[in-house]
């Protein structure tokens with residue numbers, strides 16, 4: 001009987017996320033919806049038309065983690081800003097049009113979750129021509145936001161490598177605590193890797209740093225397969241099915257750049273008889289979405305890393321409001337900017 005070592009990295013934010021989002025938000029939504037945020041119940045509430053108008057794009061609404069960032073943006077804007085929300089439907093040309101339309105409507109700041117990280121300079125050019133500030137969030141221009149060619153451009157996200165390092169540490173610790181995971185007994189970890197989208201700094205860094213951290217802990221590794229599942233559960237499931245057919249029980253670890261793909265991989269593993277009797281496979285992800293925390297509690301995922309959607313949403317809107325009002329972007333906040341004009345919200349690792 002294999003010993004199942006269930007690993008749980010959660011934080012207060014994850015619990016908060018679970019508490020305010022009992023069910024997955026609907027994926028399908030209109031491409032654009034104008035939202036008038038209700039004013040806060042204060043003595044003299046600001047009329048909606050006095051609140052700064054901010055134009056927001058999400059690269060696609062149908063992304064597990066981004067649905068939480070979106071909810072937190074809307075929550076953080078309540079009583080402080082009016083938002084125009086756009087689903088860019090994973091289409092950069094569509095997003096460019098949405099940006100043009102929002103500028104035409106007179107937004108005072110843009111908050112942009114790019115479809116293509118390389119499109120940042122083109123969007124910055126549009127904002128610059130219109131004389132409005134832009135806050136990029138979640139997808140970082142790979143060369144750094146200080147290189148997009150516009151001084152009034154900032155970034156809110158994470159330090160991409162950090163999640164990979166934390167994920168690598170949790171894999172290494174769990175591997176060392178569970179000798180039976182080395183099913184062929186060669187002392188090495190035979191793994192498959194589900195990557196996020198190519199060219200996304202988070203995906204590239206998580207892929208590299210997770211494995212580098214395992215190796216640095218003294219564990220040998222062998223990669224059996226590595227491919228992009230585009231952050232997507234259905235694609236993760238499909239790839240896992242292919243890899244189970246090709247490598248079967250040679251696979252000893254499933255490393256996923258995010259929880260969405262991990263959910264898909266677990267589905268494929270279940271269909272192949274895993275997680276019943278003593279048939280087990282360690283699967284690790286990143287994000288700590290509620291569904292992943294649920295799988296961890298059932299022993300069907302070995303671990304995840306909390307990607308703080310709450311603070312990323314809040315920082316994005318706080319910087320955007322300040323920028324819209326012509327203030328210093330950090331005024332009245334506790335965020336700090338690095339040399340590339342980025343706010344980096346930490347990944348939270350709190351053990352059970």
Ligand code: GAL
Nearest residue numbers: 063065066138202231258287
């Ligand atoms: C990452 C997150 C992924 C996906 C991606 C989209 O930070 O971990 O699950 O949402 O952002 O850019």
Ligand code: CA
Nearest residue numbers: 182186188190
């Ligand atoms: Ca092995």
